[in-house]
Amino acid sequence: MKMKKFVAILMVVLLVAGVLAGCGSSQSSSAPQDEKPELVELNYYSHPDEKGVMSKMIEKFQEENPNIKVNLIELPADTNKKLTMISTALQAEDSSMDVFDADVIWPAIFASAGWAEPLDNYMTEEDRDQFLPGAVFANEYMGKYYGIPYRTDAGMLYYRKDLLEKHGRDVPETWEELVETAQYIMGKEESITSGHAGSWKQYEGLTCNLTEFVWSFGGDFLDNKGNVIFDSKESVSAMETMSGMINQDKITPEGVITFGSGDARAVFFAGNMVFLRDWPSGWSKSQDAENSKIVGKVGIAPLPKGSMENESYSTLGGWQVMVSKFSEHKEEAVKFAIFRASEYSQILAAEELSHIPSRKALYENEEVLAAMPFLKDMYPAIIHAYPRPKSPYYAELSNILQIETQRAFIQEKTPEEAVMDAAKQMREVLGQ
Numbered sequence: 430m431k432m433k434k435f436v437a438i439l440m441v442v443l444l445v446a447g448v449l450a451g452c453g454s455s456q457s458s459s460a461p462q463d464e465k466p467e468l469v470e471l472n473y474y475s476h477p478d479e480k481g482v483m484s485k486m487i488e489k490f491q492e493e494n495p496n497i498k499v500n501l502i503e504l505p506a507d508t509n510k511k512l513t514m515i516s517t518a519l520q521a522e523d524s525s526m527d528v529f530d531a532d533v534i535w536p537a538i539f540a541s542a543g544w545a546e547p548l549d550n551y552m553t554e555e556d557r558d559q560f561l562p563g564a565v566f567a568n569e570y571m572g573k574y575y576g577i578p579y580r581t582d583a584g585m586l587y588y589r590k591d592l593l594e595k596h597g598r599d600v601p602e603t604w605e606e607l608v609e610t611a612q613y614i615m616g617k618e619e620s621i622t623s624g625h626a627g628s629w630k631q632y633e634g635l636t637c638n639l640t641e642f643v644w645s646f647g648g649d650f651l652d653n654k655g656n657v658i659f660d661s662k663e664s665v666s667a668m669e670t671m672s673g674m675i676n677q678d679k680i681t682p683e684g685v686i687t688f689g690s691g692d693a694r695a696v697f698f699a700g701n702m703v704f705l706r707d708w709p710s711g712w713s714k715s716q717d718a719e720n721s722k723i724v725g726k727v728g729i730a731p732l733p734k735g736s737m738e739n740e741s742y743s744t745l746g747g748w749q750v751m752v753s754k755f756s757e758h759k760e761e762a763v764k765f766a767i768f769r770a771s772e773y774s775q776i777l778a779a780e781e782l783s784h785i786p787s788r789k790a791l792y793e794n795e796e797v798l799a800a801m802p803f804l805k806d807m808y809p810a811i812i813h814a815y816p817r818p819k820s821p822y823y824a825e826l827s828n829i830l831q832i833e834t835q836r837a838f839i840q841e842k843t844p845e846e847a848v849m850d851a852a853k854q855m856r857e858v859l860g861q
């Protein structure tokens with residue numbers, strides 16, 4: 430009898446000691462000392478592993494955390510395809526996806542659905558202060574924080590420095606100037622078959638390009654109460670300008686309606702185009718002689734404005750790491766998410782892939798600045814990059830905008846009709 434009581438007490442003591450030892454570290458640290466801690470495997474749903482950068486990060490993380498193995502699941506580069514695959518796993522409450530990358534517009538979608546683990550307990554306000562405010566704000570939903578930003582993004586104007594110099598042209602400040610300069614150079618240079626392109630196929634990249642045009646004419650999508658205000662003359666001017674570049678000005682190739690960022694880059698890197706709207710990640714590729722014929726000939730500037738009375742706008746992009754509500758290894762997943770957004774990981778991605786950092790301090794970091802010489806000048810555009818609407822219905826709204834914008838591009842609708850129809854459908858989605 431006595432013996433049984435002793436064993437029971439001993440077990441309680443061991444259990445409590447185990448729980449205490451487990452606090453702040455992985456579940457396996459309660460294992461007896463002479464046994465190897467149990468290996469926890471995490472599945473990380475992410476981007477294609479360009480230049481093996483992610484594998485290198487994972488290797489380092491595993492060295493520092495020998496009890497955690499991270500399996501990288503490479504999803505397609507296309508943002509919309511990633512969203513579908515990640516949402517499918519979350520909707521199915523699939524516990525095999527522990528941690529995943531999220532575009533800056535997704536935290537609100539996943540948080541409102543109850544699919545993401547809030548990370549407030551793992552990150553103090555002081556921790557969050559290390560990051561750019563826009564990147565942090567994107568991860569907030571109803572007062573809680575759901576993702577850790579590991580990369581920010583902002584739309585930029587890439588231009589052929591050599592051609593502008595040769596023809597005595599300044600970097601355009603308005604879309605009108607851009608059209609005029611592109612037409613001029615197209616008329617003078619045989620190899621220049623196009624003036625400008627962006628990622629205008631029907632996917633999220635098109636919304637990012639459209640938002641920049643609309644804001645640069647003084648228009649917007651939702652007001653601060655969430656009401657649709659897209660049907661304005663400013664939005665119509667923006668839509669007319671985009672469609673005009675394809676159909677009247679003939680500086681943007683008709684094929685742009687199938688261009689993702691890779692396709693638009695390909696024309697520019699082949700040396701056949703004057704201007705490109707791209708993210709900073711295009712920079713390292715443009716300077717890699719294996720992919721690009723214009724190494725040393727590229728400049729980067731803020732995007733043009735609707736007129737000299739308007740402002741230039743970059744769409745805020747970027748990527749976060751989020752932890753699935755259905756993961757069975759949340760603590761380890763958070764550990765990895767923090768590492769993915771660490772200085773080490775961001776410097777590596779900046780050097781290899783010209784991914785611009787979400788951590789403020791890295792804008793003073795010599796390695797980062799050396800990898801991206803444009804970064805200092807573009808800093809104001811980066812910190813003022815403007816967010817797309819934050820809404821649980823974001824994907825539906827964006828989809829409407831993409832479809833209607835393409836209808837204007839192929840002249841199935843006038844720019845005005847496309848704007849009005851998009852606004853009407855957006856109101857329906859939001860029940861207004």
Ligand code: GLC
Nearest residue numbers: 508532533582633634746747
């Ligand atoms: C980039 C941006 C992201 C955006 C996407 C569109 O990856 O970082 O925010 O939604 O491009 O394709």
